[in-house]
Amino acid sequence: MIIWPPLRRAWHNPIFHGGLEAFAQQPTQRSYSVNYVATLATVLLITWPKEGFVNLRDLPFTYNAVGGVTMIILAYLSISQGATRILGARYLSLADWLRLAPVSVGAFLRGYLAANCLELLLFWGLAVPLLVLAAHVSGEPLVHLSAGLLLLLVCAGSYRIVGVTLLICFERDEFLLYICVCLLYMCFILGSGFVFPLCNPVLAFADTSLWPHRLSSLTLPGIILPGWVATVVFHMLLGGGSFIIALLRGYWVQRTRTQL
Structure with a gap:
């Protein structure tokens, strides 16, 4: 009863319906999906025979290899595709949609993000x-697998929101938008591993397979968070903060367009 009203409002959101139609008509989805599954299957087949011989400090090799590659690919797809327009004609910017859409800025962003996350759910489901299978090969328990899947979904979802926020802020300058996407991707996947490991999703995925035996942790007043939980919390805050920035930018765009 509590979840049903938000789902019903999302289903009746015209922006979501427009994004759903655009998602169904994208000609590249099949090729992307095939290449994505083929890449993960190749990693699985390459690492499978080595599971009994390669033991990186008791790290489940096959499971973490497949999970790490999945995280790297999903992170890039989420940021880059989030920063790509999905609604209707390509000559209409998001600023034009904000001005023309018969809904509020909040409803527009919620519908747009919901439609944008359909691709994320597709690739997450394919993985x-x-x-x-990789967890079965590595002997991973269900709780570790569940934690890893949750981490993948939360991190990729937050990166998708970051990509949409970049699109709303830098839509007019495609080169700057591309540079921001590349820089943020490198910061999240590579740079954070050296500067602030608790923010790195790949290291956090490895933590889920070691938990509760050996992992990093974040100590707060009165509570100690496991490393992967801290990563989940950080990415939830990242997604929420990015949504607020996108919302404020949307209100500003709509207000300036109305004044013009």
């Missing part, structure tokens, strides 16, 4: 069977 689940391979991760289940």
Whole structure:
């Protein structure tokens, strides 16, 4: 009863319906999906025979190899595709949609993000069977697999919101938008591993397979968070903060367009 009203409002959101139609008509989805699954399957097949011989400090090798590659690919797809327009004609900017759409800025962003996350759910769902198989090969328990899948979904979802925020802020300058996407991707995947490891999603995925035996942790007043939980919390805050920035930018764009 509590979840049903938000789902009903999302289903009746015209922006979501427009994004759903655009998602169904994208000609590149099939090729992207095939290449994505083929890449993960290749990693699984390459690492599978080595599971009994390669033991990186008791790290489940096959499971973490497949999960790490999944995280790297999903992170890039989420940021880059989030920063790509998905609604209707390409000559209409998001600023034009904000001005013309018969909904509020908040409803527009919620519908747009919901439609934008359909691709994320598709690729996340395609990775689940391979991760289940890799976890079985590595002897991972269900709780570790569940934590890893949750981490993948939360991190990729937050990166998708970051990509949409970049699109709203830098839509007119495609070169600057591309530079921001590349820089943020490198910061999240590579730079954070050296500067602030608790923010790195790949290291956090490895933490989920070691938990509760050996992992990093974040100590706060009165509570100690496991490393991967701290990463989940950080990415939830990142997604929420990015949504607020996108919302404020949307209100500003709509206000300036109305004044013009």
